[in-house]
Amino acid sequence: MIFFTFGFLAFFAFVLALNWALKPWPLAWRIFLLAASYYFYTVWDWRLLVALIALSFANYWFGARIKKSFYGKKKFLLVLGVASNLLALGYFKYYDFFRLSAETILQKLGVAVNLPLLELMVTAGLSFYLFKMISFLADCYSGKIDRYPLLVDLALYFAFFPQLLSGPIARANDFLPQLENGGAKFIDRPYHYVSRLMAGLFKKLLIVNYLAVNITDDVFAVPQNHGSLVILLAVLAYALVIYFDFSSYTDMSIGFAGLMGFRSPENFNFPYGALTISEFWRKWHITLSDWVRDYIYIPLGGNRKGGLRRSFNLVIAMTAMGFWHGAQAHYIFWGILHGLALGLAAYSKNLINKIRKFFLGRFVLWFITFIFVLLSWIFFRVETVSDGFAMVKQLLSLQRLDESFKLYALVAIAVGYIFIALEQHIISFLAKAQEKMPLPVWFIFVAAAIALLFRAGSDTLPAFIYFNF
Amino acid sequence: MFLLFGKNKDHKQNGAEKKFRPLTAVLLVLTVVMAAGFYNSRKVILWETRRDGGADRIFSPAMVAEAEISENLKTKLGLDDLYRREDLAWRALKESPLVFGQPEASERVLEGDQAALPDLTENKFPFEAASSTDQGESASTSIVAEEVPVSQTTLPQLTDLGTALAKKSTPFRILIVGDSFMAIGGGLGDPLEKTLLSQKDTIVTRQGKVSSGLSRQNYFDWQALIKKMIEMHRPNVAVMMFGANDNGPVIDGNGKILASWGSVNWDARYREHIDQVMDLFKNADAEIFVVGVPIMKNQALARDIKHINSLFEQEAAKYPKAHYVSTWELLADQNGNYTDYILDNSGKKRLVRTADGVHLQYYAGYYVSEAIVSQMRNYLDLQPK
Numbered sequence: 001m002i003f004f005t006f007g008f009l010a011f012f013a014f015v016l017a018l019n020w021a022l023k024p025w026p027l028a029w030r031i032f033l034l035a036a037s038y039y040f041y042t043v044w045d046w047r048l049l050v051a052l053i054a055l056s057f058a059n060y061w062f063g064a065r066i067k068k069s070f071y072g073k074k075k076f077l078l079v080l081g082v083a084s085n086l087l088a089l090g091y092f093k094y095y096d097f098f099r100l101s102a103e104t105i106l107q108k109l110g111v112a113v114n115l116p117l118l119e120l121m122v123t124a125g126l127s128f129y130l131f132k133m134i135s136f137l138a139d140c141y142s143g144k145i146d147r148y149p150l151l152v153d154l155a156l157y158f159a160f161f162p163q164l165l166s167g168p169i170a171r172a173n174d175f176l177p178q179l180e181n182g183g184a185k186f187i188d189r190p191y192h193y194v195s196r197l198m199a200g201l202f203k204k205l206l207i208v209n210y211l212a213v214n215i216t217d218d219v220f221a222v223p224q225n226h227g228s229l230v231i232l233l234a235v236l237a238y239a240l241v242i243y244f245d246f247s248s249y250t251d252m253s254i255g256f257a258g259l260m261g262f263r264s265p266e267n268f269n270f271p272y273g274a275l276t277i278s279e280f281w282r283k284w285h286i287t288l289s290d291w292v293r294d295y296i297y298i299p300l301g302g303n304r305k306g307g308l309r310r311s312f313n314l315v316i317a318m319t320a321m322g323f324w325h326g327a328q329a330h331y332i333f334w335g336i337l338h339g340l341a342l343g344l345a346a347y348s349k350n351l352i353n354k355i356r357k358f359f360l361g362r363f364v365l366w367f368i369t370f371i372f373v374l375l376s377w378i379f380f381r382v383e384t385v386s387d388g389f390a391m392v393k394q395l396l397s398l399q400r401l402d403e404s405f406k407l408y409a410l411v412a413i414a415v416g417y418i419f420i421a422l423e424q425h426i427i428s429f430l431a432k433a434q435e436k437m438p439l440p441v442w443f444i445f446v447a448a449a450i451a452l453l454f455r456a457g458s459d460t461l462p463a464f465i466y467f468n469f
Numbered sequence: 470m471f472l473l474f475g476k477n478k479d480h481k482q483n484g485a486e487k488k489f490r491p492l493t494a495v496l497l498v499l500t501v502v503m504a505a506g507f508y509n510s511r512k513v514i515l516w517e518t519r520r521d522g523g524a525d526r527i528f529s530p531a532m533v534a535e536a537e538i539s540e541n542l543k544t545k546l547g548l549d550d551l552y553r554r555e556d557l558a559w560r561a562l563k564e565s566p567l568v569f570g571q572p573e574a575s576e577r578v579l580e581g582d583q584a585a586l587p588d589l590t591e592n593k594f595p596f597e598a599a600s601s602t603d604q605g606e607s608a609s610t611s612i613v614a615e616e617v618p619v620s621q622t623t624l625p626q627l628t629d630l631g632t633a634l635a636k637k638s639t640p641f642r643i644l645i646v647g648d649s650f651m652a653i654g655g656g657l658g659d660p661l662e663k664t665l666l667s668q669k670d671t672i673v674t675r676q677g678k679v680s681s682g683l684s685r686q687n688y689f690d691w692q693a694l695i696k697k698m699i700e701m702h703r704p705n706v707a708v709m710m711f712g713a714n715d716n717g718p719v720i721d722g723n724g725k726i727l728a729s730w731g732s733v734n735w736d737a738r739y740r741e742h743i744d745q746v747m748d749l750f751k752n753a754d755a756e757i758f759v760v761g762v763p764i765m766k767n768q769a770l771a772r773d774i775k776h777i778n779s780l781f782e783q784e785a786a787k788y789p790k791a792h793y794v795s796t797w798e799l800l801a802d803q804n805g806n807y808t809d810y811i812l813d814n815s816g817k818k819r820l821v822r823t824a825d826g827v828h829l830q831y832y833a834g835y836y837v838s839e840a841i842v843s844q845m846r847n848y849l850d851l852q853p854k
Contacts, residue, residue: 001525001528004506005516005529006502006509006512006513006516006517006529006532006536007517007525007528007529007532008528009498009501009502009505009506009532010502010506010528010529010531010532010535011525011527011528012498013495013499013502014528016491016494016495017495017499019491020491020492020494020495039525043525048714073604075490094819100817100819103817104817107815107817112816117809117810117818123824185489186491187494190493190494193498212653213653217478217653218653221658221659221663222659222662222663223654224666225666259494259498261491287525304766380809383831384797390612439493442497443496443497443500446497446500446501447497447500447501447503447504447505448504450501450504450505451501451504451507451508452508452511453506454505454508454509454512455509455512455559455623456559459512459680459688459689464506
């Protein structure tokens with residue numbers, strides 16, 4: 001099920017009612033939420049549910065053993081547990097990449113081998129819950145898990161449906177306490193959560209679809225047909241598309257979870273306003289960035305082993321991030337680019353701190369960061385690295401500047417960036433305005449607004465970009 | 470249960486939002502579901518019944534049932550006309566150049582060919598502007614150039630215009646139309662466009678629409694759009710691919726069901742829709758390439774598609790300048806069954822289908838594109854650049 005479909009809305013209404021009705025019986029409530037999450041997931045492919053349940057059992061076992069063990073055995077169990085999760089990720093998500101690579105290498109060595117094929121299946125959500133599993137084991141190892149959870153609680157943490165398909169990647173220490181004693185008794189920020197739902201629907205159904213269909217998809221599909229200016233517009237629009245697509249999912253995830261009484265971590269904080277690339281990664285896909293920092297960068301040594309090693313660690317961590325998005329060279333290249341930029345920014349930290357003291361300096365820093373992020377999105381979106389370079393070359397060639405483009409594209413892009421800049425204020429204003437409404441007026445307002453958003457949106461059902469990752 | 474039905478408490482604190490009892494949230498969400506479902510009843514039916522994946526067996530059918538009740542209720546309340554007008558207003562808004570741009574968004578004019586497309590907005594006769602680029606063009610194409618009357622000063626009607634324009638030999642003005650296979654992400658549209666653009670003297674315009682087909686004119690009126698696109702782009706070559714979403718009722722532009730899927734007159738009604746499109750291209754004197762839909766993973770869907778493909782093939786045979794290009798066996802295994810993998814030139818098995826068992830990976834897109842272009846070369850002098 002996808003968040004903004006009508007079927008999901010009906011599912012959510014059912015789950016929401018029982019979620020609150022069952023709270024006086026905490027165990028039944030948690031079992032119900034787990035069953036609802038499993039139902040939500042099995043709609044995609046029942047085999048995925050089998051994998052999720054099996055991995056939940058395995059991680060419950062590994063976590064318990066890691067927590068009880070000491071020294072070498074503890075480390076051995078951690079390595080084994082993490083390796084099992086990575087093996088599952090590799091099998092379901094990267095098998096075909098590894099199969100083709102192995103066959104090619106063996107062919108070059110003169111051994112013609114056809115390795116077994118894997119029947120294709122949708123792997124939506126897999127890498128997100130595997131991140132939760134790996135972080136849980138690492139937290140057990142480092143002693144961050146005080147009380148070992150019940151199996152049902154841990155399974156619910158892995159499978160909680162608002163966060164299952166595309167995050168945010170909540171930490172066990174944040175989520176599990178919310179299950180204690182029947183969880184929240186009231187909805188703490190109802191108007192905020194409803195506003196987030198409306199903002200998510202607005203971004204996904206109207207902005208993303210419009211920009212993708214009318215501007216970006218077409219230019220990125222056959223960029224050789226377009227001049228520098230139109231390519232620049234498409235790249236600017238794509239930066240909006242990827243932000244709105246993913247942040248709309250996060251908005252809805254936070255909104256749905258919030259109405260059920262759960263707090264979720266934020267994933268975005270005005271990333272295109274970042275002054276440096278390291279600041280960008282503290283504002284973009286925050287839960288994944290934090291995960292990569294805590295479970296890849298810091299275990300590699302982080303910044304504790306000198307400047308050169310730090311830069312190397314950053315490149316490795318970001319390459320892993322790129323590979324996570326897909327086993328294609330262009331994702332890996334995108335990750336390396338960001339790793340190198342982060343390394344360079346780390347080296348130039350003192351200089352950057354001096355520059356950012358001045359207004360003009362801050363502007364220059366922002367501009368450099370934004371241009372870098374924009375150019376790197378090209379490599380994220382194209383099919384091959386060479387396509388990316390060809391597009392960058394065409395963009396920088398300043399050729400065919402007279403190619404006509406629709407004025408509405410420029411207006412749409414400008415509106416998109418203004419919306420991003422004001423987004424948090426808009427959501428806050430919307431929440432405050434709703435709070436002042438009498439209950440019947442508020443009901444009519446929300447129902448009419450959401451019904452209209454569906455009506456004004458695309459006639460076809462768009463998918464989320466991050467379901468692929 | 471007291472949490473759901475208990476007394477409301479005002480937990481408002483300094484700066485914090487007013488908290489409310491969960492029942493309010495439940496009632497709010499139920500109101501939203503009912504209102505959004507009622508107002509968007511047709512979209513509910515479309516989205517919840519024709520999805521590639523992710524539809525469940527309890528809540529999606531429940532919403533469809535609510536949508537069907539809503540539709541009946543609207544009819545009983547005499548709201549049909551109001552909704553029809555409202556629907557037209559939304560369509561006009563969505564198709565407005567000020568809102569969503571013009572349908573020629575994917576127009577391609579290659580470098581050096583800028584003058585190839587005459588300006589139709591100033592009531593010029595098309596060839597007045599285009600004639601200069603005709604000079605020096607290769608005459609080796611199979612679409613034969615003929616004399617064109619130049620005395621007209623007003624924009625001719627579609628039929629005259631198409632006939633006259635198609636007499637140009639090159640560049641090949643290729644119009645690609647189709648469902649999600651031809652849209653971005655379907656896996657065939659952009660590889661085919663790129664492959665055709667890698668040939669000499671080609672201008673390619675592509676228009677794909679997800680979930681569309683020729684059976685449901687009320688959802689997407691391809692006949693009307695193709696007519697517009699012929700006026701705008703004056704194609705002398707057309708590539709069309711439909712059918713993957715058409716195993717349902719044949720519905721006209723007013724929403725009237727002409728034939729249910731599986732009924733005795735379904736074929737006849739669907740053939741009429743195919744012919745309407747073919748006639749548009751025929752009147753434009755375009756060389757028509759009708760691309761069949763590849764084999765599907767779902768066996769029931771594959772059976773339906775095979776039947777629909779056969780109708781396209783039979784209709785194409787009725788038009789002298791129409792050619793059916795089958796892709797079914799291209800993506801089938803040696804036994805003619807569905808496969809996710811095919812062998813590449815080096816003997817390695819390459820993934821060709823997406824997880825939905827319908828759409829194509831880009832490798833397959835280029836593979837099928839090459840096969841289509843290869844067949845096009847039998848009728849057009851397409852030369853690689």
